[in-house]
Amino acid sequence: MTTMPASVPTAVGEALTRIEGRLKVTGQARYAAEFPAPGLAYGWIVPARIARGRVRAIDIDAALALPGVLAVLHHGNAPRLTDAGDATLLVLQDDAVPHWGWPVALVVATTSEQARAAAERIHVTYDEEPHDVVFSAEHAGTYIPDHVNPAQETSTVLGDVDAALAAADVVVDATYSTPNEHNSPMEPHSATARWADGRLEVIDSNQGAFAVRQSLATLFSLDPSAVHVRSEHVGGGFGAKGTARPHVVLAAMAATVLQRPVRVTLTRQQMFSLVGYRTPTVQRVRVGADASGRLTALDHLAYSQTSRVLEFTEQTAIYARVMYAAGALRTDHRVVALDVPTPRWMRAPGEAPGSFAVESALDELAEQCGIDPVELRARNEPDVEPATGRPFSSRNLRTCFTEGARRFGWAGRDARPGVRRDGRWLLGTGTAAATYPARVTPSTATATAEADGLFTIRITASDIGTGARTALTQIAADALRVPLERVRVLIGDSDFGQAQLAGGSLGTGSWGFAITEACRALRTELDGGATVPPDGLTARADTAERVQALPALSRHSYGAQFAEVAVDLSSGEVRVRRMVGIFAVGRVVNPLTARSQLVGGMTMGLSMALHEEAILDPVFGDVVNHDLAGYHVATNADVPPIEVDWVDDADDVIPTGTKGLGEIGIVGAAAAIANAVWHATGARHRDLPIRPDRVLFS
Amino acid sequence: MERATAATITLTVNGVAHSLDIDHRTTLLDALRERLDLTGTKKGCDHGQCGACTVLVEGRRADSCLLLAVAVAGKAVTTIEGIGGAAAGEALHPVQQAFLDHDGYQCGYCTPGQICSAVAVLDEHAAGWPSAVTGDVGAEEIVLDEPEIRERMSGNLCRCGAYVSIVAAVADAAGAQS
Ligand code: FES
Ligand code: FES
Numbered sequence: 001m002t003t004m005p006a007s008v009p010t011a012v013g014e015a016l017t018r019i020e021g022r023l024k025v026t027g028q029a030r031y032a033a034e035f036p037a038p039g040l041a042y043g044w045i046v047p048a049r050i051a052r053g054r055v056r057a058i059d060i061d062a063a064l065a066l067p068g069v070l071a072v073l074h075h076g077n078a079p080r081l082t083d084a085g086d087a088t089l090l091v092l093q094d095d096a097v098p099h100w101g102w103p104v105a106l107v108v109a110t111t112s113e114q115a116r117a118a119a120e121r122i123h124v125t126y127d128e129e130p131h132d133v134v135f136s137a138e139h140a141g142t143y144i145p146d147h148v149n150p151a152q153e154t155s156t157v158l159g160d161v162d163a164a165l166a167a168a169d170v171v172v173d174a175t176y177s178t179p180n181e182h183n184s185p186m187e188p189h190s191a192t193a194r195w196a197d198g199r200l201e202v203i204d205s206n207q208g209a210f211a212v213r214q215s216l217a218t219l220f221s222l223d224p225s226a227v228h229v230r231s232e233h234v235g236g237g238f239g240a241k242g243t244a245r246p247h248v249v250l251a252a253m254a255a256t257v258l259q260r261p262v263r264v265t266l267t268r269q270q271m272f273s274l275v276g277y278r279t280p281t282v283q284r285v286r287v288g289a290d291a292s293g294r295l296t297a298l299d300h301l302a303y304s305q306t307s308r309v310l311e312f313t314e315q316t317a318i319y320a321r322v323m324y325a326a327g328a329l330r331t332d333h334r335v336v337a338l339d340v341p342t343p344r345w346m347r348a349p350g351e352a353p354g355s356f357a358v359e360s361a362l363d364e365l366a367e368q369c370g371i372d373p374v375e376l377r378a379r380n381e382p383d384v385e386p387a388t389g390r391p392f393s394s395r396n397l398r399t400c401f402t403e404g405a406r407r408f409g410w411a412g413r414d415a416r417p418g419v420r421r422d423g424r425w426l427l428g429t430g431t432a433a434a435t436y437p438a439r440v441t442p443s444t445a446t447a448t449a450e451a452d453g454l455f456t457i458r459i460t461a462s463d464i465g466t467g468a469r470t471a472l473t474q475i476a477a478d479a480l481r482v483p484l485e486r487v488r489v490l491i492g493d494s495d496f497g498q499a500q501l502a503g504g505s506l507g508t509g510s511w512g513f514a515i516t517e518a519c520r521a522l523r524t525e526l527d528g529g530a531t532v533p534p535d536g537l538t539a540r541a542d543t544a545e546r547v548q549a550l551p552a553l554s555r556h557s558y559g560a561q562f563a564e565v566a567v568d569l570s571s572g573e574v575r576v577r578r579m580v581g582i583f584a585v586g587r588v589v590n591p592l593t594a595r596s597q598l599v600g601g602m603t604m605g606l607s608m609a610l611h612e613e614a615i616l617d618p619v620f621g622d623v624v625n626h627d628l629a630g631y632h633v634a635t636n637a638d639v640p641p642i643e644v645d646w647v648d649d650a651d652d653v654i655p656t657g658t659k660g661l662g663e664i665g666i667v668g669a670a671a672a673i674a675n676a677v678w679h680a681t682g683a684r685h686r687d688l689p690i691r692p693d694r695v696l697f698s
Numbered sequence: 699m700e701r702a703t704a705a706t707i708t709l710t711v712n713g714v715a716h717s718l719d720i721d722h723r724t725t726l727l728d729a730l731r732e733r734l735d736l737t738g739t740k741k742g743c744d745h746g747q748c749g750a751c752t753v754l755v756e757g758r759r760a761d762s763c764l765l766l767a768v769a770v771a772g773k774a775v776t777t778i779e780g781i782g783g784a785a786a787g788e789a790l791h792p793v794q795q796a797f798l799d800h801d802g803y804q805c806g807y808c809t810p811g812q813i814c815s816a817v818a819v820l821d822e823h824a825a826g827w828p829s830a831v832t833g834d835v836g837a838e839e840i841v842l843d844e845p846e847i848r849e850r851m852s853g854n855l856c857r858c859g860a861y862v863s864i865v866a867a868v869a870d871a872a873g874a875q876s
Contacts, residue, residue: 027778034731592801593804635852635861637852
């Protein structure tokens with residue numbers, strides 16, 4: 001029997017460096033495209049070069065004649081698939097082209113150079129149809145979706161918004177817009193598939209190996225146990241690898257046809273049409289308040305686009321449902337289906353663009369009322385969740401603002417815009433609030449006491465850079481009441497069973513819940529005198545029932561964002577000089593990696609505010625700037641010192657007491673910067689990104 | 699006469715000479731990853747836009763996706779595997795240790811490129827090279843402060859947004875070295 005010391009130091013709360021850190025800094029961590037396989041062949045996608053129509057003919061002879069070419073798959077010869085509930089995966093099934101970049105063929109060859117050269121020799125002729133790719137809020141095809149992502153109400157109405165607006169002392173009525181933004185993780189999507197011992201073995205770059213396994217099983221009409229998906233190290237995702245993407249389907253198809261290992265890796269250019277992106281939005285926000293800045297009405301209507309392949313409506317207007325005590329509250333969504341790639345999740349879908357509009361509108365209200373923006377938000381703190389009346393499990397937004405204002409040096413801020421100068425630079429400061437839901441979903445995990453005294457945890461979690469592997473090890477060690485060194489957490493393997501994917505800030509809470517349950521069960525067995533057999537003693541947990549039984553509380557993380565900017569009116573350049581973000585995120589498992597997550601989110605928020613914008617060509621329907629030179633993401637030189645911290649936020653609704661860190665950092669960041677630009681210049685920027693030309697002509 | 703589309707070359711990587719029959723179209727990056735199983739060097743864009751593929755060629759940093767393998771035959775290439783710590787028990791380079799300590803990464807995919815770049819930045823600075831933000835390019839000594847590090851490291855994108863920690867790591871390593 002294993003005996004425990006009376007008190008074991010707690011691992012949760014320790015600033016541990018990453019368990020896989022040494023592998024990552026030495027180049028030894030292998031990502032999906034980096035596992036050698038004997039006989040490996042390379043697939044290269046031939047993308048559609050029209051935005052709408054049909055493939056009339058594909059001439060593959062020239063390609064097949066090239067050295068090394070093994071096969072060309074297209075809709076005329078590819079294996080048939082069964083719909084797994086995601087039509088973006090039904091590739092090479094018919095002649096329809098729903099958007100530019102849709103795969104019309106896959107060339108497979110013995111080297112990637114051969115496959116790529118052959119792909120250029122495939123001659124496709126199309127029956128082109130007129131396409132419709134230009135998004136606007138006035139589009140005639142705009143409709144009211146049944147629900148918004150993932151399964152939330154399209155609209156909520158509380159009170160009479162129009163009457164309240166008519167009676168308000170002060171009204172802000174403004175329209176905001178955000179462009180197409182692309183997740184652009186640094187690791188392009190890649191999958192290697194092969195058949196071995198009657199199983200489809202797949203190494204894939206994804207945020208949830210179990211979900212990918214389920215999709216592949218359905219698509220290829222296989223028993224789920226005959227599909228094995230692994231994703232040990234993943235080079236970022238931000239939602240773009242949330243579920244299966246076409247590359248893994250194509251790899252599995254080719255491996256099945258050729259009966260040899262096949263790897264399909266997307267090019268950076270292909271990622272702009274095949275893995276999702278954030279829809280452009282147009283948002284009308286109307287805010288009514290009394291003279292003291294108390295909200296009497298808040299109306300948020302968000303427009304976005306989807307594709308004709310799959311309806312995905314970003315939940316942009318849900319932000320206001322949680323945030324402020326307005327007497328009357330209405331949130332609503334409209335969507336239009338265009339001949340464009342399918343938008344999907346991108347870091348804080350809903351809250352990221354929604355907070356830009358609402359938190360900008362509140363800044364405009366503060367200006368009109370002559371009230372400090374921090375004070376304005378404090379005056380509108382709700383007692384219960386506004387849209388639902390649900391009690392909050394915890395809500396420490398005010399503490400975030402108090403602490404943030406102190407650290408930033410907000411007190412005594414001169415509210416007048418356009419009056420501070422540092423040489424050619426106009427200076428300004430801005431703030432915004434942030435929130436993101438802290439949900440959990442059912443997951444399974446096992447905990448094994450090994451005969452050598454070590455413990456092994458297995459869970460189909462994914463570490464896309466969040467530090468999940470490390471945080472889960474800390475959680476497991478505490479639940480087992482053993483030192484960290486005795487715990488090994490294995491992740492990224494669909495054989496470990498169902499688990500939440502790494503997305504929606506759901507990971508640590510959901511996985512940690514299952515791990516805690518499994519570890520406690522094992523601890524109980526061991527404490528009860530159970531002996532560990534040579535092949536180990538395993539306890540299993542499935543949190544389905546416990547998650548179901550959680551109280552119906554409004555559980556969210558919160559944050560206060562502060563930014564200082566410098567604006568050069570002669571060039572239009574905006575530089576962020578510093579940012580401070582203070583967050584209420586429940587318990588922090590690992591301060592080192594938590595800080596990285598929050599800073600990373602704020603950095604992407606800066607990038608959203610100033611740089612990111614994919615331009616869709618109305619003539620051809622493709623993203624013109626479809627690479628990392630044209631689609632600018634923040635570089636090192638764009639990013640100033642960013643100070644991040646958190647406040648006490650005890651919230652033990654779930655065992656880990658965590659709320660998730662992946663998204664909250666980006667929420668509100670762009671609004672804080674836009675509000676600071678107003679404070680610097682006196683010009684409101686309601687359209688992102690705040691480009692030099694927009695600054696010059698504002 | 700048929701033109702040759704492949705050649706036999708010697709690629710010297712991390713001090714080891716490899717004789718390779720190589721397709722003329724193969725980039726140094728693909729030669730490393732697909733032929734030599736040196737997968738520490740990453741492919742983020744294949745177009746010289748992200749820096750994930752940064753290696754040292756004759757001690758100077760270069761995007762290996764922009765170099766044809768045949769063009770570097772005979773030159774000394776250093777990849778992340780040659781910087782340090784690749785073998786069990788082998789010491790980490792101070793830059794690697796600083797990235798680890800400062801959490802100068804998240805997903806880790808840009809990291810080998812960042813580290814190779816940072817190693818080169820320290821050498822470039824030691825050699826007195828100015829950057830675009832250097833105030834006085836004729837100065838006796840250029841101080842490698844945070845703006846200098848940011849500028850010099852801007853060829854390496856990090857979508858996880860680890861720049862703040864990367865700057866801290868490089869500053870730390872620079873301090874340790876000087
Ligand atoms: S892969 Fe070479 S610069 Fe991006
Ligand atoms: S650590 Fe993920 S891209 Fe830099």
